[in-house]
Amino acid sequence: MNTKVICPFCGFGCPIYINKEDYSMYGYGCAKGLLVKNFAKNLDRILAPHVRSGERFIEVSWDTALNTIASELKKIVKVYGGDSIAFIGCSKCSNEENYIIQKFARFLGSNNIDNCARLCHAISVEVLEKSLGLGAQTNPFSDLLYSKAILIIGYNPVVSHPPLASIIMEARKRGAKVIVIDVRESETAKMADIFIQVKKPGLDYMILLCMINIILSKGLYNKEFLLQKTEGLDGFLSIVKKFDSSFCEEMLMIPRKLIEEAAEEFALAGCGSILWGMGVTQHANAYNNVAAIVNLALLLGYVGRKGCGLYPVRGQNNVQGACDMGCLPNYLPGYARVNDEKARKLFQSAWGVDWIPSIPGYTSVEVFEKALNGDIKALFIIGENPVVSHPNRVLVEKALQNIELVVVNEIRWSETVYLADYVLASAAHTEKDGSYTNSERRVQWSFKVFDPPGNAVPDWVVFSRLGDLMGLRNWRSYESAENILMEISNTVPIYYGITPERLKASEDGLVWPCHNEVCSQRLYQNKFETPTGKARFLSIESNDFKNFSKLILTTFRLGECYNTTLCINNTKGVDIDTAFLSRQDAHLLNIRDGDLIEIATRCGKSTFHAKIDDKIPKGVIAIPWHKKANIITCNSQVGPKNVQPLKSVEILEIKILETSTRNKSIH
Numbered sequence: 298m299n300t301k302v303i304c305p306f307c308g309f310g311c312p313i314y315i316n317k318e319d320y321s322m323y324g325y326g327c328a329k330g331l332l333v334k335n336f337a338k339n340l341d342r343i344l345a346p347h348v349r350s351g352e353r354f355i356e357v358s359w360d361t362a363l364n365t366i367a368s369e370l371k372k373i374v375k376v377y378g379g380d381s382i383a384f385i386g387c388s389k390c391s392n393e394e395n396y397i398i399q400k401f402a403r404f405l406g407s408n409n410i411d412n413c414a415r416l417c418h419a420i421s422v423e424v425l426e427k428s429l430g431l432g433a434q435t436n437p438f439s440d441l442l443y444s445k446a447i448l449i450i451g452y453n454p455v456v457s458h459p460p461l462a463s464i465i466m467e468a469r470k471r472g473a474k475v476i477v478i479d480v481r482e483s484e485t486a487k488m489a490d491i492f493i494q495v496k497k498p499g500l501d502y503m504i505l506l507c508m509i510n511i512i513l514s515k516g517l518y519n520k521e522f523l524l525q526k527t528e529g530l531d532g533f534l535s536i537v538k539k540f541d542s543s544f545c546e547e548m549l550m551i552p553r554k555l556i557e558e559a560a561e562e563f564a565l566a567g568c569g570s571i572l573w574g575m576g577v578t579q580h581a582n583a584y585n586n587v588a589a590i591v592n593l594a595l596l597l598g599y600v601g602r603k604g605c606g607l608y609p610v611r612g613q614n615n616v617q618g619a620c621d622m623g624c625l626p627n628y629l630p631g632y633a634r635v636n637d638e639k640a641r642k643l644f645q646s647a648w649g650v651d652w653i654p655s656i657p658g659y660t661s662v663e664v665f666e667k668a669l670n671g672d673i674k675a676l677f678i679i680g681e682n683p684v685v686s687h688p689n690r691v692l693v694e695k696a697l698q699n700i701e702l703v704v705v706n707e708i709r710w711s712e713t714v715y716l717a718d719y720v721l722a723s724a725a726h727t728e729k730d731g732s733y734t735n736s737e738r739r740v741q742w743s744f745k746v747f748d749p750p751g752n753a754v755p756d757w758v759v760f761s762r763l764g765d766l767m768g769l770r771n772w773r774s775y776e777s778a779e780n781i782l783m784e785i786s787n788t789v790p791i792y793y794g795i796t797p798e799r800l801k802a803s804e805d806g807l808v809w810p811c812h813n814e815v816c817s818q819r820l821y822q823n824k825f826e827t828p829t830g831k832a833r834f835l836s837i838e839s840n841d842f843k844n845f846s847k848l849i850l851t852t853f854r855l856g857e858c859y860n861t862t863l864c865i866n867n868t869k870g871v872d873i874d875t876a877f878l879s880r881q882d883a884h885l886l887n888i889r890d891g892d893l894i895e896i897a898t899r900c901g902k903s904t905f906h907a908k909i910d911d912k913i914p915k916g917v918i919a920i921p922w923h924k925k926a927n928i929i930t931c932n933s934q935v936g937p938k939n940v941q942p943l944k945s946v947e948i949l950e951i952k953i954l955e956t957s958t959r960n961k962s963i964h
Contacts, residue, residue, distance in 0.1 A: 300322075300902065303733045304330050305389055306859055308611030309438070309460045310735025310806075315727065315746050326460035329859070333727065340722040341709045344751025347720040354720060361753065363759070366719055367766035369702050370405075373674045379406025380654070383664045383673050384491055386412040386624030387680035387706075387756070388616035388806035391731025393738070393781035394756040395615070395622040396630060398679060401760045404650060408626050408635050408658030409673070412619040413612075413681060415661045416688075422620055422632075424587040428833050429600070429607075430826025431791075432632055433617065436570065436606030437548065437737045437808070437818045443604030444927045446474045446566030451576020451944065455484035456854055458610060473529040474562045477520055478785035479576055480851055481919055484911035491559050496914050498851045499580035499829035502837060503549060505589035506540035507934060509799050513537065515563035522598030526825070529834040535593055536837050561639060569599050572608040576879045579852075588835040595832050601821035611736035613860070614726075618734035621791065621809070626658035633787040644716030647788045668696035681754055684712040685924065686860065689900055689931040700758060706756050722750035723756050731755070732800055735810070738817075740795050741806035757781060782854040810827045848882065848918055848948040850929065852900060853903075855921045877919045883909050891957030896920075897950040900931035918948060 299314040311326040323354070327330060346362035347354040364963040375383060383889050384402045386395045395412070402410040414422065422432030441447060441464050454462040466488060469475050475570050477489040486492045493499060512518055513534070523530060542553040565568050571594055576584040591607065611617050623630035633640030641653045659667055666686065667673050676697070687693050697703055697716040705717040708725045708760060723802060728749040734740045749755075757778060764772035775781050779797040794811040808816045824830040855872065876890065876896060888894060892907045896918065903925045913919055920926055930946055 300744045302727050302746060302747045303411045303614060303741050304333055305614045306330065306332075307458050308613060308616060308736035309458045310614065310737075310741060311460060312723055312741060312804075317746055326463075328459070330565060330694050334492075341711060342750055342753070343707055343714070343720060343722040343961040344753060345722050346752070353608070359754070359762075360719065362719055363762055363766055364470070366702070366704055367763055368949060369442065370675060370767060370836045371762075373702065374405060377674050378827060380409065380658075381672065381674040382677075383409035383659060383661075383668075383675070383810075384411070384624075385661050385664070385675045385681050385683065386622075387408060388413045388611075388613040388619045389680050389726070390615065390619070390756055391733060391743070391778060392615065392618040392622055392785065393731050393778040394679070394760075395624045396785055397413075397760045397775065397781055398677075399623040399630070400648065401764055403629075403644075404648070404764065404772060405767075406652070406654055408654050408656065409957050410624050410658060411626055411661035411664070412616065412624040414616050414620050414687065416573055416579070416627070417862075418578055418609045419620075419625070419660070421573075421587050422582040422625070422897050424584065424591060424835065425607065425609070426632060428588070428591045428595075428827075428835050429821060431820060432620065434606070434608050434610070434737050434821070435600060435820045436603075436608070437739070438608075439466050440604050440819070441465060441473075441570055441604055441608075442471065444473050444566075444568060444570040444606075444678070445604070446476065446563045446569035448476045448478070448563055448569060449485060449489070450478045450505075450571065450573045450626045451480075451495075451578075451586075452574030452610060453479070453481075453485045453571055453854065454572070454610070455488070457574065457612065461610065465698055468678065469619040474565060476559050478559075478913065479855060480917060483853075491555070491562065492554060493559060493602055494552055494914055495576075496916065498849050498917060499582050499586075500549060501577055501580075502582055502585040502589035503540060503630045504545060504551065504556065505586075505593055506837070507538055507542060507545040507549075507556050508563070509589070509593055510537050510540045511542060511557055511560040511597060512593075514541075515561070515564075517561070518596045519598030519649045521885065523596070526598075526601075526831055527834060528829065528831045529836075532836055533834040564597055565931060568602060568604045569597065570606045571599070572610055572612060574612075575852075575854075578961050579608075585837045588837050589825065592834050593836075595834060598806055600832065601819065601823075603819065604820075608736070612734070615740065617736055618732070618740070621734055621789070622785070626660055628695045629653070630785070632790045635655055644788065665689075665693050665696035668700050669676045670939065671699065673700055674702050675704075677706070678713060678717075680708070681705045681715050682711045682713045682860070683925060684716065688927050690927045691901060693927075706759060721759055722749075722751060722753035723759075724753045728753070729755040729778070731757075732782055732795075732797075737808065739806045739808050740792070740800060741803075742797065742800040756947050773848075803919065848916060848951070850896065850946050850948050851917055851919050852930065853921060855923060857936065860923070873921055873924050874905055875908045875921065877908050877913050879913045879915045879917070880909050881915045882909065882918070886951055886953075888951070888953060893955035893957075894955050895950075895952040896929055896948055897952075898929045898931075898946045898948055901928045902950075903928040907957075915957060918951075 306329040426432040476491045478487040546553040664686040704719045708719045791810040
């Protein structure tokens with residue numbers, strides 16, 4: 298008998314069917330899907346709870362671990378208050394698990410709850426919610442087949458989401474023009490009709506403003522849409538004036554004809570979609586970048602129609618769900634803001650609590666900064682590896698060592714697990730039931746196939762028991778993931794009607810918002826979810842140019858890797874420790890292919906093997922983010938509660954530590 302699970306490797310959400318008897322499987326959309334049944338079956342699985350004893354970990358029973366954690370938490374809450382406790386939810390865990398994690402946090406009086414969206418699309422959620430009303434992808438992936446033009450910015454779907462790349466290629470066969478804006482000539486850029494190479498990373502919004510300027514000057518905007526469905530255009534127009542095509546040519550080093558061609562192709566298409574990723578959001582100018590994307594779509598009326606949409610494509614399998622469930626410091630479940638008194642009262646009534654804090658909590662990036670000052674006394678990390686994934690590794694390690702109580706729920710030993718005080722053995726995705734929400738807001742049920750190894754349990758079991766042991770007033774004990782989803786369905790407006798019964802019976806899942814059992818695949822077809830029903834043009838701060846005389850470091854994703862873990866068993870030939878640079882920069886720095894070099898930034902320094910790559914523009918060095926990137930990248934404050942990891946930082950120095958004997962003729 299085949300059992301349906303949701304692939305854990307990206308936000309596309311492929312259903313995969315596994316036969317428990319002979320381990321055969323089908324339904325996977327790419328090569329990574331082949332690894333689903335084996336992903337959890339690794340020699341370094343955590344099989345039971347452990348407690349730190351000096352430099353060692355000692356296996357203990359669940360009763361011992363949870364009773365001790367609950368006892369320590371009670372003391373911390375009593376002395377320091379709930380605001381001294383923080384949580385990092387998991388974008389690989391189910392909706393039910395993330396819901397109960399944030400609920401536990403709020404019962405303790407803490408809004409210090411976040412997830413890995415902070416490192417990717419948290420800024421997209423903020424901008425989309427502010428402009429359109431909801432912080433999510435507007436259209437289903439299948440709508441791309443009806444787009445006449447597809448603009449892809451700072452994102453490489455061929456590597457990140459292969460099934461989505463297949464849809465884009467099919468759309469191109471049907472006549473859609475594909476326009477790619479990126480630093481690297483990526484695999485996706487190679488299939489584009491128009492490729493604009495970003496010479497100055499982080500200034501994507503200026504390229505978009507140049508396109509908008511051209512669209513306005515040629516009268517290619519959607520006048521009817523602007524008049525009937527938007528507001529705030531005049532304030533935005535005053536910013537656009539100086540960003541003409543000559544500006545792009547002189548300041549951004551992009552040929553005038555190329556930017557004009559891209560602007561006209563996209564505008565004249567009549568119906569287009571925009572997709573973006575970390576190349577847009579992990580910058581000091583992240584807000585500007587996403588605001589420019591949304592403003593461009595509004596200018597052309599490319600929202601709310603079949604084939605016209607905005608796609609902040611999610612990286613992990615349930616990053617959308619983790620955000621939906623309220624694993625964010627400024628939102629309750631369903632994107633109700635924590636400072637909205639009416640929304641707080643609704644959840645207080647539903648949960649039976651007297652008080653939910655109204656002040657937004659710390660982001661996951663801020664949590665580590667605050668921990669250095671002693672403001673965070675306890676931290677729960679569920680299924681994440683911030684020692685490798687968060688910017689500024691040295692700071693993260695020092696912060697973890699400075700926190701009184703660090704509890705990590707994980708399936709295998711990682712760099713972060715080794716710094717924990719308590720390690721709790723988690724069941725993997727094929728070992729538990731639960732629902733997952735993909736990037737297009739599609740909620741699907743994933744069934745348990747195998748029993749968890751050893752004494753591992755689903756994460757919802759852990760927090761359900763902790764709530765009981767803490768003696769939290771009106772805390773509800775849960776018997777199954779289905780019980781939790783029923784509560785979600787009854788309390789989270791965008792999930793109304795999404796019940797376990799309906800999900801299990803639906804082959805394709807259900808797309809939120811789901812009202813009166815009618816689910817909307819396309820957002821904003823009639824009106825926007827703003828107070829006025831109209832979309833808002835957002836103002837953009839045009840920052841002064843930085844000094845680009847130095848080399849700029851940027852990061853990118855490798856297809857062989859899954860977050861901070863390699864997907865493949867044999868790492869030979871994977872460029873995980875490689876720094877890619879242009880032939881011109883290699884010549885100037887006297888670096889040969891294969892040289893061992895040390896790269897220093899203001900954040901730190903680390904070693905890499907150099908690789909000459911003609912796809913990299915002069916002045917940029919690119920490294921994979923999966924292992925060493927966070928040693929030499931750090932943070933940037935881009936606005937209230939919007940601390941962003943920096944994808945691009947200036948390189949202060951490059952040293953050649955060891956000269957390669959290979960390819961001596963490179964110069």
